[in-house]
């Protein structure tokens with residue numbers, strides 16, 4: 034059971050997690066590209082074993098991170114079969130992310146791609162822990178015909194009715210969106226079915242054992258370390274194969290973006306739980322099993338990395354234009370996860386424009402800090 038303050042924070046999730054803000058953020062900042070670059074380097078840190086390279090994305094979002102990683106995977110392992118599972122509760126994100134996939138399936142035909150709306154503690158295993166939900170389970174297997182990205186795209190587009198009918202959410206006990214019924218969608222190329230047969234999951238037989246688990250921005254900054262460890266990172270770690278690695282990434286503040294936020298709300302500091310706190314809580318959650326894992330916070334130099342606001346067409350030189358100011362303000366308040374009502378109230382006066390413009394001027398642009406950590410399952 035969450036502490037009361039966590040409960041009220043949980044209830045806020047819908048108020049900062051606004052579609053337009055997310056889409057403007059991902060399109061105006063380099064974050065998702067920087068994350069996928071960083072993950073691509075992780076491909077050197079594990080050794081896949083036959084029959085496939087196994088990847089889990091704990092929140093596909095707009096798909097930029099996963100598509101970039103899959104490009105790097107193809108570069109490193111051009112002929113090895115891939116088993117890629119991506120979790121996402123949002124129908125809009127699933128639709129957007131699926132647009133990245135026809136090209137991936139074209140370039141890397143030996144791919145089994147699975148999308149699911151199951152919870153963190155369920156999705157790596159593609160099964161629900163609730164007997165009520167199990168009765169409503171929707172499992173769809175799609176063997177894509179043809180051999181071109183164009184053909185794959187049109188068959189994926191045809192799934193739109195299936196997705197809107199089944200990929201529905203309701204508000205859970207904690208106030209955040211949860212699935213109405215569990216759905217698993219399995220996509221692969223029909224012309225590679227024979228080769229992929231041992232990798233294609235079937236109801237009740239799927240297993241986790243991932244080589245790489247991506248946990249990029251998977252929780253709200255203000256949730257406690259205990260919540261992040263027990264509900265998300267701890268259960269995901271159990272889905273690693275021996276020798277497999279989980280990479281956690283979240284916003285860490287101490288950057289010009291937080292400076293903007295604090296000019297408007299001086300006491301605001303959403304980033305009070307750092308990677309050290311999370312790993313400590315994961316260790317406590319694992320108990321005696323912790324000895325099976327290496328939890329690595331890394332040095333600040335290696336763990337903390339920057340990304341930035343794209344320089345927009347209006348330029349960031351002598352005269353900072355409205356679109357840069359609006360994009361900067363949006364990104365700063367999105368990353369700090371400020372509830373929508375508070376953002377709206379702040380926008381009733383022009384102070385936010387001045388605050389954003391002055392920070393953009395001071396730093397000749399805007400940058401943000403993320404930090405990352407890893408959890409590796411020892412062996413084999």
Ligand SMILES: C[S@@+](CC[C@H](N)C(=O)[O-])C[C@H]1O[C@@H](n2cnc3c(N)ncnc32)[C@H](O)[C@@H]1O
Pocket residue numbers: 049050055064065091092093094095098248249250251252284367368369370
């Ligand atoms: C949309 S997702 C993340 C999906 C995907 N892994 C990604 O990185 O785009 C899960 C939650 O992360 C939050 N989020 C996404 N990017 C963020 C960022 N850079 N800083 C803070 N929160 C972020 C969103 O509010 C959302 O509720």
